[in-house]
Amino acid sequence: MSTKKSQKVLVTGGGGFLGGAVVRRLIKRGDVVRSFSRGFYPELAALGVEQIQGDITDKNAVEQAAEGMDLVFHIAAKPGVWGDYADYFKPNVIGTQNVIAACVKHNVSRLVYTSSPSVIFNGTDMEGVNESTPYPDRFHAPYPETKAIAEKCVAAAASERLKTIILRPHLIWGPGDNHLVPRIVARAKKLVRIGSGKNLVDTIYIDNAADAHVLAADKLNKNPELSGKIYFISQGDPLPLWEMVDGILKAAGLGPVKRSMPHKTAWFIGALLEMIYKGFKIKKEPPMTRFVANELATAHWFDISAGKTDLGYVPKISTAEGLCRLKEWLNKESNFV
Numbered sequence: 001m002s003t004k005k006s007q008k009v010l011v012t013g014g015g016g017f018l019g020g021a022v023v024r025r026l027i028k029r030g031d032v033v034r035s036f037s038r039g040f041y042p043e044l045a046a047l048g049v050e051q052i053q054g055d056i057t058d059k060n061a062v063e064q065a066a067e068g069m070d071l072v073f074h075i076a077a078k079p080g081v082w083g084d085y086a087d088y089f090k091p092n093v094i095g096t097q098n099v100i101a102a103c104v105k106h107n108v109s110r111l112v113y114t115s116s117p118s119v120i121f122n123g124t125d126m127e128g129v130n131e132s133t134p135y136p137d138r139f140h141a142p143y144p145e146t147k148a149i150a151e152k153c154v155a156a157a158a159s160e161r162l163k164t165i166i167l168r169p170h171l172i173w174g175p176g177d178n179h180l181v182p183r184i185v186a187r188a189k190k191l192v193r194i195g196s197g198k199n200l201v202d203t204i205y206i207d208n209a210a211d212a213h214v215l216a217a218d219k220l221n222k223n224p225e226l227s228g229k230i231y232f233i234s235q236g237d238p239l240p241l242w243e244m245v246d247g248i249l250k251a252a253g254l255g256p257v258k259r260s261m262p263h264k265t266a267w268f269i270g271a272l273l274e275m276i277y278k279g280f281k282i283k284k285e286p287p288m289t290r291f292v293a294n295e296l297a298t299a300h301w302f303d304i305s306a307g308k309t310d311l312g313y314v315p316k317i318s319t320a321e322g323l324c325r326l327k328e329w330l331n332k333e334s335n336f337v
Contacts, residue, residue: 009073
């Protein structure tokens with residue numbers, strides 16, 4: 001039996017893929033958890049999680065959610081590769097500023113913020129880069145730009161009163177995924193291999209991502225000197241991107257991607273589609289964008305040694321084991337896709 005004192009923890013986006021995994025970790029070890037999301041989630045209620053419904057851009061609602069908390073995991077965000085800048089700025093930047101203000105107002109001692117490696121992506125290969133890599137001069141999508149701004153806010157908020165830490169998990173996937181895996185599976189028949197196919201990309205399995213978040217909070221409590229720092233977290237196992245995509249498709253009982261297209265061709269198609277969609281004010285995401293073309297054709301994997309050293313992070317579930325677990329889950333999800 002653990003004698004460790006339970007904590008009162010707020011998880012923004014607790015009903016989401018990563019948020020839910022973090023919530024389950026916290027509940028399992030005996031913490032008292034509150035979730036802040038726009039919707040109500042029966043699975044959280046079944047775990048005994050208190051749920052506060054509201055919008056992250058509503059300062060008063062966020063303040064109400066943070067009251068009485070010892071620790072906050074700020075995971076809620078608007079992801080995606082397409083859309084109006086304002087639609088990303090409000091939840092990702094204003095929302096994060098609201099969380100910081102609420103933590104300060106209610107004397108919350110620690111804040112763990114979920115960012116993304118895309119904040120440093122400059123459209124070229126990024127191989128084994130570490131946390132010293134600067135932000136790009138310009139961004140090609142609102143998501144990484146607004147996440148970069150929010151990341152800076154969290155780093156700047158680090159103080160004696162509020163200890164903060166920033167994690168950059170890369171391409172989270174696994175059972176329960178409602179973003180990456182469904183996107184790949186839904187487009188299986190339309191997928192085209194962009195570029196040489198040799199570009200290495202690292203990802204992170206959902207359980208490993210959740211473990212890293214809880215580890216970061218615990219280490220921040222023991223070592224305040226980590227406050228304000230940023231950490232890449234991943235499998236530590238870069239694979240050719242299209243090998244990983246084919247692995248996910250195989251787990252879903254589908255064949256590999258067979259068609260291919262040069263990077264430059266995809267980039268120009270993306271630029272043209274962006275111009276057309278913006279010109280005609282089409283809200284739907286284009287089949288290709290410049291940002292996506294660059295992401296699919298370049299290498300992006302990161303040096304996670306800082307996370308291993310400072311946080312004690314070790315990816316416990318291998319990519320191979322994760323794909324086996326994903327297959328089992330997909331086989332149970334008869335209505336998937």
